[in-house]
Amino acid sequence: MKCLKIAVQKSGRLHDDSLQILKEAGIHIDNGKDQLKAHASNFPLEVLYLRNGDIPQYLEDGVVDIAIIGENLLVEQERALPIAERLGFSKxxxxxxxxxxxxxxxxxxxxxxxxxxxxxxxxxxxxxxxxxxxxxxxxxxxxxxxxxxxxxxxxxxxxxxxxxxxxxxxxxxxxxxxxEAVLVVSPHITEEKDQILNELQFRLRAVLMARNSRYVLLNIPNEKLENIRQILPGMNSPTVMPLMKAGWSSIHSVIPKESFWEIINELKTHGAEGILVCPIEKMVL
Missing domain, CATH: 3.40.190.10 (Periplasmic binding protein-like II)
Known part of the structure; x- marks a missing residue:
């Protein structure tokens, strides 16, 4: 199978975050010191470390298939390249x-x-x-x-x-x-490489959803369950389990990171106790 070629910034603020999200997506990159090209050991991906301002041209010419760049660069260079994913970092x-x-x-x-x-x-x-x-x-x-x-x-x-x-x-x-950082696609990407891109996007979305969510566990009196359910819809619906303490239940759900404190305060107002919040490593729907 051919490798999907991805361009990332050679140095600067986008470089480290780009490699980090690929790492969290389970992609191991064998990168020696001062190399300008590296291969992933467990995924059909080849990474090219390029000068930031040159990356849009490499995409338009089909030298690379995809790239992680700042959206502001596309605007400044007036490039009409399709954005496949908004990555949420380097805002x-x-x-x-x-x-x-x-x-x-x-x-x-x-x-x-x-x-x-x-x-x-x-x-x-x-x-x-x-x-x-x-x-x-x-x-x-x-x-x-x-x-x-x-x-x-x-x-x-x-x-x-x-x-x-x-x-x-x-x-x-x-x-x-x-x-913010975006994943941009070359107009010359082949059908075979597009299939690899689909798998990469699947992994990236799992990482991004996890980054933007928190797993919450709490205890609540049964008479308050409906109120809490309205606050915590979860992915489909919250998980409710009875506790040994009569008249009480434990609720497990997922809440968005951006509204975390507002939701926690509302839960406390409605009688929630023993609230435990955990980060999520990956989140697949």
Whole structure:
């Protein structure tokens, strides 16, 4: 069987997370030091470590079959490549930032200003949409320093935690777009390799569902069961088991990670006791 060729970032913030999700999907990659190509030992997958900005072209040319890249790169390069999966990591946003002393009140304050960025296409589309006429200065790196040295009045750059902006006396004032890691497919993928991709997606979805869910066990008086059932529908329905203590039951279910604390508080309000929460390794529906 032929190998599915996947491109991942050679270095940078996406590299480690890309390899981690493949590892959690049960794929063991034999990667020696400084290798630019590696094979999985237990899955028909070949990994190519490439420069991030080059990956979309490799996909369009059919050199690689799939890739894990940031969605913002597709937008910036204006590539119409199909996204097979949203992977939920490396979440960030492309934002406008100005110095704290800049008297910014609304987007119109950028009219006639100089904006430094490494994402000129995304910025231009944003400005056009807002009806703003500004002068874009393209900078490859260290965009944050531009206002401080008088090169620009504002910057547009990738923001995750915001720490870099804070350290450079900048504040975020507008969001241009949001981004996360995505699995992208080449338009030239063969039917045989598409079957391998289907198996890979099956594994990735099991990992992603587990990452986004928590397994919860709790004890509840029987007269409260219906109330709890409404809070905890689970995948299909919660598992209910009688306890030795008369009039009590144990409920097992799955809750979404994003609303975890809200659900836990609601469970406590309805009389839940002995709440135990566990991570889920894999989740297959």
């Amino acid at each position: 960030c946003r492309l934002s406008v930032a100005v110095e704290k002393s800049f008297p910014y009140k609304e987007i119109k304050d950028l009219n006639g200003k100089k904006i430094a960025t490494s994402y000129p296409n995304s910025v231009q589309h944003f400005l056009d949409k807002k009806g703003i006429n500004a002068d874009i200065h393209i900078i490859s790196g260290s965009v944050e320093i531009a206002p401080n040295i008088g090169l620009a009045d504002a910057i547009v750059d990738i923001v995750s935690s915001g720490n870099t902006l804070f350290k450079n006396n900048l504040i975020e004032v507008e969001e241009v777009l949001t981004s």
